[in-house]
Amino acid sequence: LDAKALGEAWERQKRMTKPAGALGMLEIISAQLCGLSRQCPPPIPEPAAVAVFAGDHGVHAQGVTSWPQEVTAQMVLNFLAGGAVVNAFASQVGAEVCVVDVGVVGELPHRGGLVPRKVRHGTADITQGPAMTRDEAVRAIEVGVETARDLVAAGNKALLTGEMGIANTTVSAALIAVYTGADPAEVTGRGTGVNDETYSRKIEVVQAVLERHQPDPADPIGVLAAIGGLEHAAMVGLLLGAASLRTPVILDGVSAGAAALVARAIAPEVLAACVAGHRSAEPGHVAALTKLGLRPLIDLDLRLGEGTGALLALPVVQSAARAMHEVATFDAAGVTEKS
Amino acid sequence: LDAKALGEAWERQKRMTKPAGALGMLEIISAQLCGLSRQCPPPIPEPAAVAVFAGDHGVHAQGVTSWPQEVTAQMVLNFLAGGAVVNAFASQVGAEVCVVDVGVVGELPHRGGLVPRKVRHGTADITQGPAMTRDEAVRAIEVGVETARDLVAAGNKALLTGEMGIANTTVSAALIAVYTGADPAEVTGRGTGVNDETYSRKIEVVQAVLERHQPDPADPIGVLAAIGGLEHAAMVGLLLGAASLRTPVILDGVSAGAAALVARAIAPEVLAACVAGHRSAEPGHVAALTKLGLRPLIDLDLRLGEGTGALLALPVVQSAARAMHEVATFDAAGVTEKS
Numbered sequence: 001l002d003a004k005a006l007g008e009a010w011e012r013q014k015r016m017t018k019p020a021g022a023l024g025m026l027e028i029i030s031a032q033l034c035g036l037s038r039q040c041p042p043p044i045p046e047p048a049a050v051a052v053f054a055g056d057h058g059v060h061a062q063g064v065t066s067w068p069q070e071v072t073a074q075m076v077l078n079f080l081a082g083g084a085v086v087n088a089f090a091s092q093v094g095a096e097v098c099v100v101d102v103g104v105v106g107e108l109p110h111r112g113g114l115v116p117r118k119v120r121h122g123t124a125d126i127t128q129g130p131a132m133t134r135d136e137a138v139r140a141i142e143v144g145v146e147t148a149r150d151l152v153a154a155g156n157k158a159l160l161t162g163e164m165g166i167a168n169t170t171v172s173a174a175l176i177a178v179y180t181g182a183d184p185a186e187v188t189g190r191g192t193g194v195n196d197e198t199y200s201r202k203i204e205v206v207q208a209v210l211e212r213h214q215p216d217p218a219d220p221i222g223v224l225a226a227i228g229g230l231e232h233a234a235m236v237g238l239l240l241g242a243a244s245l246r247t248p249v250i251l252d253g254v255s256a257g258a259a260a261l262v263a264r265a266i267a268p269e270v271l272a273a274c275v276a277g278h279r280s281a282e283p284g285h286v287a288a289l290t291k292l293g294l295r296p297l298i299d300l301d302l303r304l305g306e307g308t309g310a311l312l313a314l315p316v317v318q319s320a321a322r323a324m325h326e327v328a329t330f331d332a333a334g335v336t337e338k339s
Numbered sequence: 340l341d342a343k344a345l346g347e348a349w350e351r352q353k354r355m356t357k358p359a360g361a362l363g364m365l366e367i368i369s370a371q372l373c374g375l376s377r378q379c380p381p382p383i384p385e386p387a388a389v390a391v392f393a394g395d396h397g398v399h400a401q402g403v404t405s406w407p408q409e410v411t412a413q414m415v416l417n418f419l420a421g422g423a424v425v426n427a428f429a430s431q432v433g434a435e436v437c438v439v440d441v442g443v444v445g446e447l448p449h450r451g452g453l454v455p456r457k458v459r460h461g462t463a464d465i466t467q468g469p470a471m472t473r474d475e476a477v478r479a480i481e482v483g484v485e486t487a488r489d490l491v492a493a494g495n496k497a498l499l500t501g502e503m504g505i506a507n508t509t510v511s512a513a514l515i516a517v518y519t520g521a522d523p524a525e526v527t528g529r530g531t532g533v534n535d536e537t538y539s540r541k542i543e544v545v546q547a548v549l550e551r552h553q554p555d556p557a558d559p560i561g562v563l564a565a566i567g568g569l570e571h572a573a574m575v576g577l578l579l580g581a582a583s584l585r586t587p588v589i590l591d592g593v594s595a596g597a598a599a600l601v602a603r604a605i606a607p608e609v610l611a612a613c614v615a616g617h618r619s620a621e622p623g624h625v626a627a628l629t630k631l632g633l634r635p636l637i638d639l640d641l642r643l644g645e646g647t648g649a650l651l652a653l654p655v656v657q658s659a660a661r662a663m664h665e666v667a668t669f670d671a672a673g674v675t676e677k678s
Contacts (some may be wrong), residue, residue, distance in 0.1 A: 016424075017414065017417055017422060017423055017424075017642065018423075018424050018643050019406075019530075019531035019532050019642070020532060021532060021533070021642075022531065022641065022642050022643035023424065023641060023643060024620065024639045024640025024641045024642065025639035025640055025645075026639060026641070065677075066677040066678050067358075067675075067677045067678075068675050068677075068678065070675060071674060071675055073677060074672070074673060074674040075356070075674060077672075078356055078667060078672045078674055081359075081667070082665070083356060083665070083666060083667030083672050084356055084357075084358075084666060084667070085355075085357050085362065085662050085666050085669070086674075087665065087666075088658065088661045088662040088664070088666050089658045089661070089662070090664040091661065091665065092629040092654060092657050092658045093654055093658070093659045104582060108623070191358075192358035192359050192361065192677065193359060193360060193361070200360075226656070233493075246372065281363065292540075297637075297639065297653070298636075298637070299638060300363045300364035300365060300655070301363025301364055301635065302361065302362060302363045302365070303358070303360075303361050303363065304357050304358065304362060308362075311658070312654065312658060313656050315431060315432055315651065315653075315654040316637070316639070316651050316652075318431050319427065319428045319431045319432070319650070319651060322427045322428070322430065322431045323424050323427040323428070324425040325427070326421070326422070326426065326430065327422060327423060327424050327426075327427050328417060328420070328422030328423070333413070333416075333417045333420065333422050334413060334416070335410060335413040335414060335417055336407050336409060336410055338404075338406045338407075338531065339405050339406075339407065339491035
């Protein structure tokens with residue numbers, strides 16, 4: 001973050017016609033946007049686009065969810081048809097939905113709006129071996145970097161993370177356990193709402209995966225290759241790409257939190273571009289946000305993913321930036337300051 | 340709330356392409372909107388308007404704030420010029436700002452956008468006597484009812500509360516103490532950010548006011564007349580008017596919370612129309628929301644008033660309603676349900 005623009009931001013906020021500090025967290029976000037863009041006031045982050053990366057997970061075979069694997073592909077078609085929650089929320093807040101196939105198992109039809117970037121047909125079962133090769137992990141990251149570059153080149157001034165992948169909260173929990181050091185039982189959640197039996201199995205699977213691979217947090221590409229997901233890797237790339245373009249990126253839920261931990265291990269500066277859109281009901285997400293030092297803007301028990309939580313936060317981030325542009329100073333408005 | 344539409348809402352949410360319950364608090368809001376409108380899906384609450392009621396307070400003479408009283412009128416002019424935070428946020432989320440003078444001390448110029456409904460030139464000092472007469476309290480409530488009627492007649496499908504009145508957090512604290520039974524020291528906050536000395540005086544003033552008037556919570560008009568504010572009374576009317584028109588109303592901060600407590604004492608059904616937009620940093624607001632049984636949608640340490648917190652919540656409420664309209668069912672989208 002640029003120190004000069006940060007200083008200007010705090011100085012300007014003091015002169016705006018409102019009590020000092022009265023916008024709370026929004027003043028922190030505004031200052032971050034100034035520091036990131038090196039401008040005060042900062043660009044208003046619109047238009048914005050949510051990148052929804054879809055991938056499948058070999059660990060689905062271990063019975064960690066009650067949803068069939070084909071739902072990943074079916075939901076991708078639902079996104080393209082505009083019938084999912086991410087579409088409704090994006091429509092409401094004026095964001096574009098960009099759907100990227102980075103690793104769905106089946107073949108998806110060529111259809112407008114779908115960006116075909118399949119690195120492989122789903123990951124391998126991480127209870128049996130590595131999820132993917134290091135080369136595949138790097139290629140999935142590159143898909144995310146390219147997505148960020150393309151969306152920013154198209155004029156977007158904010159990016160949002162989204163994902164779809166049946167069983168991906170299992171992978172997110174494993175990644176978060178690696179980067180927070182927390183016990184798998186603490187960071188594994190019920191995802192889409194599994195019953196007690198499946199939940200116990202899910203925790204055991206995460207424990208087994210960590211024991212088998214002993215992932216080294218200092219080798220983030222190795223961690224992704226061993227236990228990651230293709231959509232997680234793509235989100236890592238999106239964050240790296242957005243940060244390198246000084247474009248703010250709003251994180252969605254637990255999978256985005258896991259990706260942010262990995263991205264930070266690659267390049268700590270990435271966090272300067274990150275805003276935590278919401279806190280999901282998944283326990284691992286709280287652990288991830290705490291480790292990242294990010295405070296979520298929305299906290300309404302959402303646990304859907306797709307980018308829905310990030311989309312609800314978008315107007316908050318835009319409002320914070322717009323206030324810097326449009327709110328008069330005490331002098332200009334002829335408003336007396338407090339004594 | 341209409342039981343049939345409520346039942347339809349929960350039934351429909353189960354068939355939407357998302358895990359059951361995955362939208363958390365937004366599913367509760369959607370159901371409320373269905374029950375309120377007697378329609379499933381409910382009308383999407385746009386366009387929306389924030390009604391900003393401005394009034395002055397005789398208790399300002401007791402040194403409860405470090406801001407001069409003329410700032411109320413100056414900020415009204417700032418609202419009309421589009422230079423306040425409420426204007427920036429309203430512009431971002433696509434809401435109209437309606438500024439109503441219900442009791443500013445000075446004479447305001449006739450200017451486009453200002454609705455002149457002055458009931459009196461500020462309240463009297465409530466440490467010395469009643470704030471206003473019962474008749475004036477009723478007239479201020481009527482200003483709010485009429486504002487709701489006019490804004491809904493103009494096509495608005497959601498209303499938001501806003502207010503401006505230097506010293507009004509002192510009055511809000513007194514009202515909240517009456518309706519929650521809490522100790523004044525617990526529900527009095529620092530408002531715009533007063534220092535320790537002023538804060539102590541503010542608590543003493545609230546205590547003195549309650550001792551002097553001994554307000555009877557069962558007589559809400561009497562409570563408003565004794566210790567209320569003109570903008571509080573107008574907000575009471577706005578809530579009553581919105582509820583009677585089955586139009587949702589998003590509450591802003593501590594003053595709206597105080598008004599909602601009074602409105603509920605007049606007509607308990609009013610709460611069916613109320614959504615708590617945010618939780619402010621004022622301690623009295625938490626007490627009010629708890630008493631009302633409302634969970635705030637935004638919680639970001641805002642303490643500005645004007646309607647700013649309610650405006651940030653508007654896209655959340657709109658997104659909740661839009662999801663009911665646009666999200667496909669499992670059958671329609673060809674998505675397999677969980678086993």
